[in-house]
Amino acid sequence: MEEMLVYERDEWFSRAKQAMDNKTKPLGSLGFLEEIACRLVVIQRSLKPSVEKVLVVVFAGDHGIAEEGVSLYPQEVTYQMVLNFLRGGAAVNVLARQVGAELLVADLGVKGVFSPHPALLSLKVREATRNALHENALTRTEVEEAIEEGKEVALRYGKEKDLLIAGEMGIGNTSSASLVLSALFDIPLDEMVGKGTGMEGERLEHKRKVLKEVFRRRKWERNDPLSLLEAFGGLEIAGMVGFYVGAASLGKAFVVDGFISTAAFAIASAMFPPVKEYAFLGHLSEEKGHRLVVEKLGMKPILSLGMRLGEGTGAVLSVPILRAAASLLREMASFEQAGVSKSREEGKG
Amino acid sequence: MEEMLVYERDEWFSRAKQAMDNKTKPLGSLGFLEEIACRLVVIQRSLKPSVEKVLVVVFAGDHGIAEEGVSLYPQEVTYQMVLNFLRGGAAVNVLARQVGAELLVADLGVKGVFSPHPALLSLKVREATRNALHENALTRTEVEEAIEEGKEVALRYGKEKDLLIAGEMGIGNTSSASLVLSALFDIPLDEMVGKGTGMEGERLEHKRKVLKEVFRRRKWERNDPLSLLEAFGGLEIAGMVGFYVGAASLGKAFVVDGFISTAAFAIASAMFPPVKEYAFLGHLSEEKGHRLVVEKLGMKPILSLGMRLGEGTGAVLSVPILRAAASLLREMASFEQAGVSKSREEGKG
Numbered sequence: 265m266e267e268m269l270v271y272e273r274d275e276w277f278s279r280a281k282q283a284m285d286n287k288t289k290p291l292g293s294l295g296f297l298e299e300i301a302c303r304l305v306v307i308q309r310s311l312k313p314s315v316e317k318v319l320v321v322v323f324a325g326d327h328g329i330a331e332e333g334v335s336l337y338p339q340e341v342t343y344q345m346v347l348n349f350l351r352g353g354a355a356v357n358v359l360a361r362q363v364g365a366e367l368l369v370a371d372l373g374v375k376g377v378f379s380p381h382p383a384l385l386s387l388k389v390r391e392a393t394r395n396a397l398h399e400n401a402l403t404r405t406e407v408e409e410a411i412e413e414g415k416e417v418a419l420r421y422g423k424e425k426d427l428l429i430a431g432e433m434g435i436g437n438t439s440s441a442s443l444v445l446s447a448l449f450d451i452p453l454d455e456m457v458g459k460g461t462g463m464e465g466e467r468l469e470h471k472r473k474v475l476k477e478v479f480r481r482r483k484w485e486r487n488d489p490l491s492l493l494e495a496f497g498g499l500e501i502a503g504m505v506g507f508y509v510g511a512a513s514l515g516k517a518f519v520v521d522g523f524i525s526t527a528a529f530a531i532a533s534a535m536f537p538p539v540k541e542y543a544f545l546g547h548l549s550e551e552k553g554h555r556l557v558v559e560k561l562g563m564k565p566i567l568s569l570g571m572r573l574g575e576g577t578g579a580v581l582s583v584p585i586l587r588a589a590a591s592l593l594r595e596m597a598s599f600e601q602a603g604v605s606k607s608r609e610e611g612k613g
Numbered sequence: 614m615e616e617m618l619v620y621e622r623d624e625w626f627s628r629a630k631q632a633m634d635n636k637t638k639p640l641g642s643l644g645f646l647e648e649i650a651c652r653l654v655v656i657q658r659s660l661k662p663s664v665e666k667v668l669v670v671v672f673a674g675d676h677g678i679a680e681e682g683v684s685l686y687p688q689e690v691t692y693q694m695v696l697n698f699l700r701g702g703a704a705v706n707v708l709a710r711q712v713g714a715e716l717l718v719a720d721l722g723v724k725g726v727f728s729p730h731p732a733l734l735s736l737k738v739r740e741a742t743r744n745a746l747h748e749n750a751l752t753r754t755e756v757e758e759a760i761e762e763g764k765e766v767a768l769r770y771g772k773e774k775d776l777l778i779a780g781e782m783g784i785g786n787t788s789s790a791s792l793v794l795s796a797l798f799d800i801p802l803d804e805m806v807g808k809g810t811g812m813e814g815e816r817l818e819h820k821r822k823v824l825k826e827v828f829r830r831r832k833w834e835r836n837d838p839l840s841l842l843e844a845f846g847g848l849e850i851a852g853m854v855g856f857y858v859g860a861a862s863l864g865k866a867f868v869v870d871g872f873i874s875t876a877a878f879a880i881a882s883a884m885f886p887p888v889k890e891y892a893f894l895g896h897l898s899e900e901k902g903h904r905l906v907v908e909k910l911g912m913k914p915i916l917s918l919g920m921r922l923g924e925g926t927g928a929v930l931s932v933p934i935l936r937a938a939a940s941l942l943r944e945m946a947s948f949e950q951a952g953v954s955k956s957r958e959e960g961k962g
Contacts, residue, residue, distance in 0.1 A: 290810040295919025344953040353946025461639040570644025584933035597702025604693040
């Protein structure tokens with residue numbers, strides 16, 4: 265990945281800020297939208313940034329750990345939901361249609377065989393990860409393969425787009441994400457284990473116990489991010505790591521979704537720090553632990569609506585806000601164009 | 614205004630909630646979007662709510678108090694910005710275009726004469742309010758007239774719409790809003806006076822001093838909301854009060870914008886409590902005092918992006934979120950339709 269030179273980045277940022285400050289509005293009054301617009305300018309190296317063409321890829325994979333009852337839903341829901349995505353009936357389909365985004369599903373490791381479908385990318389590395397309670401979820405080769413596939417998806421389908429989004433589906437994947445994030449940031453597991461699909465009381469207690477045992481049994485190296493994916497999985501998370509790296513290497517802005525996407529992003533940015541320059545955070549998830557990790561990563565969520573669905577939904581929902589920021593910079597009149605007085609002092613002149 | 618019967622409201626709400634719970638997603642995982650969708654169902658009395666047709670009306674008026682240097686911008690900026698709205702160059706124009714909303718400007722009391730324009734409603738009650746430091750900003754008759762005009766705007770132009778939004782423009786109007794809200798909720802003025810267009814240091818201190826003196830000199834009755842508008846103005850705020858009442862009497866959902874819009878909404882709901890049933894809050898403004906008032910009103914902002922621009926921008930920016938909520942309820946597949954297992958227990962069956 266080519267890292268943008270610091271002086272070049274600063275130059276674009278200050279040109280963007282100057283253009284924004286000349287728009288007919290009190291200085292800074294568009295708040296976070298101004299920062300978003302300026303970052304888009306830097307990423308696209310253009311004072312007329314665009315967020316029109318959006319690609320959403322839902323990465324799907326199954327988890328061996330699902331055998332241990334760490335989700336409210338049975339494992340076959342991953343397969344069923346992939347069919348739902350392909351038929352257009354899931355939440356992310358509805359939201360992608362609303363913003364006119366192209367939606368693809370990448371099968372990195374779902375249990376079961378799918379019929380061919382134009383929106384389905386068959387990239388299965390293996391059928392589900394191994395059960396991390398008993399052995400490493402993946403081998404190093406499998407992790408690398410899944411990352412490579414995810415990167416290829418970005419490079420192949422993202423080239424003509426303005427903005428890239430990865431979503432995920434995989435029963436049991438809040439477990440993988442919790443383990444990965446706890447290990448990567450050295451945060452106690454208790455603070456990273458949330459209710460996922462909706463666990464409460466005894467069942468949530470059971471999930472905590474299982475994950476603590478997994479954490480105790482597996483071996484990894486904090487400084488070797490791939491070893492975390494080997495230990496805890498999953499294939500869809502590894503695919504998203506590659507997707508983010510691919511997006512950044514294309515020089516494309518991308519939007520991180522919720523808790524699981526953030527785990528993938530954390531791995532990607534631990535491996536290649538420059539990917540951070542291209543990342544927006546779509547929303548703050550309701551899943552316990554997301555807030556803490558987001559703070560560690562120094563990210564600022566665009567939305568905060570108490571969602572905890574995944575699939576990329578929070579990221580896709582933020583697209584109109586990113587578009588608004590770009591449009592305001594492109595289309596608003598400057599003080600000079602509109603003949604509006606810039607301040608009391610000038611007004612008196 | 615016809616108040617919806619409680620049992621009827623509850624009936625629609627529970628039908629909406631049941632439909633939402635049957636969608637292919639973990640229970641409650643769409644967070645605030647689910648509440649928004651259910652409220653739209655109640656307001657529109659339909660399980661297929663729609664937020665397609667949106668009307669934005671920017672109410673404009675000048676303020677006598679602007680003479681006292683309570684804004685960074687000179688009074689003529691109100692007039693200049695109305696021209697900017699009519700030419701399509703202001704922030705609210707850009708955002709309204711993005712969501713395909715119709716935008717009108719209602720001149721309730723701008724200083725100066727405009728040429729006719731198809732998007733301009735000439736409803737001037739008087740040219741600017743009086744300077745509240747020396748006398749009441751408005752007479753009772755002027756307040757009533759402005760409210761009536763605002764109500765008429767909603768009734769005439771809102772009939773065929775799904776969602777109504779009022780924005781505002783008026784140099785000096787954070788001063789009126791601060792005074793109105795401080796008086797209405799018995800909150801110390803210091804907590805309600807913010808930087809408005811961007812005041813800091815000595816100039817903000819000056820604004821505080823002027824407003825405290827106004828507060829001391831004027832007379833009003835907390836239980837008579839119109840007396841607050843008489844004392845402090847402004848004409849555009851009174852127009853918005855009427856607009857909200859009109860929207861509710863049409864049975865239409867509306868979105869409140871920021872600090873000044875919330876002052877108008879607070880007056881409207883003090884006069885006619887049922888208007889609350891139709892109100893959404895588009896965003897939390899950066900203007901000091903908004904958070905406190907929003908809490909008093911028991912409202913929940915959809916966005917929180919550090920904006921403090923007014924014009925209706927925060928409300929218009931929330932439209933895609935309201936649309937998403939409605940679309941998810943209309944378009945997502947149910948568990949039955951998609952053949953997705955509803956829970957671990959069912960999955961085992």
